[in-house]
Amino acid sequence: MHATDPHDGQTVDLDELLDTRAARAAATPRGSGGASAWYRSRPVIGGSIAVLGALAMLLSTQLDLGNLTVHVGIEGMQATILPIIIALAGILAVAMPAHRIFYGVIVLVGSVYSLVAVNLGGFFVGFLLGCVGGIMVVSWAPRPAVPATATEGADAVVETTATLAAAAPGAEGTGGLVEGRA
Numbered sequence: 001m002h003a004t005d006p007h008d009g010q011t012v013d014l015d016e017l018l019d020t021r022a023a024r025a026a027a028t029p030r031g032s033g034g035a036s037a038w039y040r041s042r043p044v045i046g047g048s049i050a051v052l053g054a055l056a057m058l059l060s061t062q063l064d065l066g067n068l069t070v071h072v073g074i075e076g077m078q079a080t081i082l083p084i085i086i087a088l089a090g091i092l093a094v095a096m097p098a099h100r101i102f103y104g105v106i107v108l109v110g111s112v113y114s115l116v117a118v119n120l121g122g123f124f125v126g127f128l129l130g131c132v133g134g135i136m137v138v139s140w141a142p143r144p145a146v147p148a149t150a151t152e153g154a155d156a157v158v159e160t161t162a163t164l165a166a167a168a169p170g171a172e173g174t175g176g177l178v179e180g181r182a
Contacts, residue, residue, distance in 0.1 A: 040142075040143050041097065041142055041143075042094050042095075042097045043093055043094060043097060043100050043104075043136065043137045043140035044094055045136060046090075046093065046104070046133050046134070046135075046136030046137035046138075046139075046140055047090040047091060047093045047094035047133065047137060048090070048094075048133070049090075049129055049132055049133030049136060050086060050087070050089065050090030050093070050107045050129070050130055050133030050134055050137065051086075051087045051090040051091060051133070052129050052133070053086065053107075053111060053122070053125075053126045053127070053128070053129030053130030053131075053132075053133055054083040054084070054086035054087035054090065054126065054130065055083070055087070055126075056122040056125045056126035056129060057079075057082065057083040057086070057114050057118045057119075057121060057122035057126035057127075057130070058080065058083040058084075058087075058122075058126075059122070060118065060119045060122040060123055060125075060126060061076065061079040061080065061118060061119060078117050078118070079117060079118045079119070082110055082113065082114055082117055082118055083114075083118065083122075083126070085106065085110055086106075086107050086110040086111065086114075086130055089103040089104075089106040089107045089110070090103070090107055090133060090137070093107070093137045097140075097142065100137050100138065100140060101137075101138055103137060104134045104135070104136075104137035104138030104139075105134070105138065106134075107130055107133055107134030107137060108130070108131060108134035108135065108138070110130065111126070111127050111130030111131045111134060112127075112131070114126060114127055114130065115127055
């Protein structure tokens with residue numbers, strides 16, 4: 001071999017390196033995808049509580065307590081529409097987390113207005129659930145991105161050690177990394 005030949009004994013076969021990386025990537029579980037990533041990227045709990053509050057408000061308008069029956073007249077329309085708006089805002093907060101503050105404020109305003117419009121906010125149960133859900137939606141923030149995986153860090157260590165070994169093949173003081181010891 002010539003002294004300037006780049007294919008001397010210290011180089012790594014590229015195909016072997018790519019096969020190793022592909023095998024490592026296939027063997028590692030995918031923690032960044034699936035339902036857990038979707039759940040972390042959206043205000044699911046706040047939106048669900050808001051929908052439960054709207055359901056409590058909606059059910060409070062159709063009461064039949066023994067001999068006492070609650071009838072709603074023309075204001076029954078707002079007693080039906082307001083819980084639908086609150087539930088829709090809770091669902092849209094989960095579906096479009098970028099607009100969560102707007103939808104959370106809609107849930108909060110609708111919940112407070114339900115005290116007057118919908119049988120004391122669904123006898124305070126729907127009001128409280130709506131307020132808690134709206135606050136959770138407004139205060140929710142996406143989690144920061146997950147740092148690079150361990151396999152990428154291991155590849156960087158392998159490349160660094162190969163560079164050190166190529167620069168000084170007989171040099172001492174590499175801490176055993178060139179020989180494969182940690």
